[in-house]
Amino acid sequence: MGATRRPGHARQNDQDPALTTGTVARRLGVAPTTLRSWERRYGIGPADREQGRHRRWTAVDVARVEEMCRLTALGVPPAEAARVALRETETEAAIPAPRAARRGGGREALSLPLGNVRQECRGLARAAVRLDAPAVESQLRLTLGEYGFITGWQEVMAPALHAVGRKWASSGERYVEVEHLLSWHVSSALRRTPGAGAGRDAGASRAAPPVVLACVPGEQHTLPLEALTAVLGERELPTRMFGAALPAEALYEAVRRIGPSAVVLWAHSRNTADRALVHLVADTEWGVRGARTHPAVLVAGPGWSPTAGAYAPGVERLTGLRTAADRIEALLAA
Known part of the structure; x- marks a missing residue:
């Protein structure tokens, strides 16, 4: 040396x-x-x-x-x-x-185990640990502008969020403020960026009814579903996003009134993945007598079983942001 x-x-x-x-x-x-x-x-x-x-x-x-x-x-x-x-x-x-x-x-307490990630992810994590909100917002804006929603979420935002979550789990309550600040800014960036069609008819010119996206009752982890909503909006596909912990009765009424092409149910935990809810949504009907129809039911998140078809006939499990968006787009185009 x-x-x-x-x-x-x-x-x-x-x-x-x-x-x-x-x-x-x-x-x-x-x-x-x-x-x-x-x-x-x-x-x-x-x-x-x-x-x-x-x-x-x-x-x-x-x-x-x-x-x-x-x-x-x-x-x-x-x-x-x-x-x-x-x-x-x-x-x-x-x-x-x-x-x-x-x-x-000291220094170890302020570091995050990120592994092999993009430099933008490291920058985002450093800014979050410092509670430097302007830097977090700037990093997210630059990331989405350069990479778009899919790469930005999968290779920058999600790894940083997972690292903060792991650190929080292993360090007691010391990183809660970091996770809250980072989550809030990620959510804001996903919903604020032009093209993110959360809750609007981005594809009003298309004939297909919208897609309903909701977290199951008791589920508070919304960010992956927000990322999917942003990607669908970027593709100008109509969506209705209902966010965290939508009660079963409210979900049923929303599906019955909207008549969606598909319903995406997000469950982060096995404790919240509800088989009965899947049956409820799959059996929901609308339309005139003799020509009534049902939505396609798609489950997403680690809480669901890989064999989603066991929940109800025709139920599919979505894996990965890009493949999920591609599958939904194909359903709406059919």
């Missing part, structure tokens, strides 16, 4: 990728305005700048600002964190952790 060089004296290798400020912001889950503010106030920014060109960040520059993010997340004042990050990026900060951080386990 060679000698460690100070960040300020490091030179970019010709093979090292140089990143823009926007790319660094997405990777770290920090708003671009925050990076510019840190550069202006504390000198935390690209070491090499060429006049008349955009600033480019080397790997050492990114490591320096990442260390600043870590220290400020622990409660270190920004000015002090900047001094430490500038002095020594590649070693642990030589300052005592704040009292709250010492009680909570």
Whole structure:
């Protein structure tokens, strides 16, 4: 191993990728305005700048600002964190952790086990752990703009949410606030993005009746169903989204009044997956005597048995966001 060089004296290798400020912001889950503010106030920014060109960040520059993010997340004042990050990026900060951080386990307590994921997922998780709402919102907006709903959900949002959930389960109540903040912003992003047709007739020009989407009674996990609703809206398919824990009687009335092409029932837990409810929906009829019809019933979520047909004749189990959307689109086109 060679000698460690100070960040300020490091030179970019010709093979090292140089990143823009926007790319660094997405990777770290920090708003671009925050990076510019840190550069202006504390000198935390690209070491090499060429006049008349955009600033480019080397790997050492990114490591320096990442260390600043870590220290400020622990409660270190920004000015002090900047001094430490500038002095020594590649070693642990030589300052005592704040009292709250010492009680909570310091750096390890603020990390999430993400595994092999996209950099945007890491940035989203870092921003959520810091409770940096503007950075979370910015990361979600950029993710959906670049990757769309399916990839954005499967490779960025869902892994970050699962990591927070696992950390919460293993750490008592310490990560509840992180999960709530991240869930709220993910839900808002899925419903706010243009093309997400939750609750509207995005496909009013199509002849097919809408799709009803609802969580079964007692089920509060709505985000996967919201992601599916967003994808269907993006494809201009008509939907009626009823959200969490819809009572059985209300679901029956909604199906009877709307006359949907299909009904999607989401259950995250085996405790909420209700066979009787599937029968109720499958047996619901509407239309004139002699030409009455039923909806297609689709179950989704880990709570349902893989052999969905055992619940009622013709019931299908949806797996995966893309395949679920493709199957629903095929049903509406039939």
